[in-house]
Amino acid sequence: MNTSTSWKKSSHSGGGEGNDCVEVADLDTHIAVRDSKNPARAVLTFPSPAFRAFIEDLKEHPHR
Template sequence: MNASVPESSWLKSSYSSGEGGECVEVADLQGTTHVRDSKDTTRPSLSLAPRAWAEFVGFAGRG
């Protein structure tokens, strides 16, 4: 469970429609970017340094 990240902090992708097109949710807290699956928010989140998240997003955008 993601007890360390308040539920109100999570932002869902605008591409996540709730009709089978789920994506990820992201929360930026205290110098850490948290990422979780929007289909199952009870599973553990991935915690990344902001730079690592920015590099991942940049890489994914080029793919």
């Protein structure tokens, strides 16, 4: 994964160092997701429209 990629972590990622979360990066046509505890390991990518639809559904139905 490109080291110049700007990774973002949720403000709700837990106490301490905030490593109880995933990080996301906007790669224009895709969204990359990685484990904040193991950032050098595998990265998952999703088409941007599909990831955005997933996030919107989570916002509408947070207790699913």
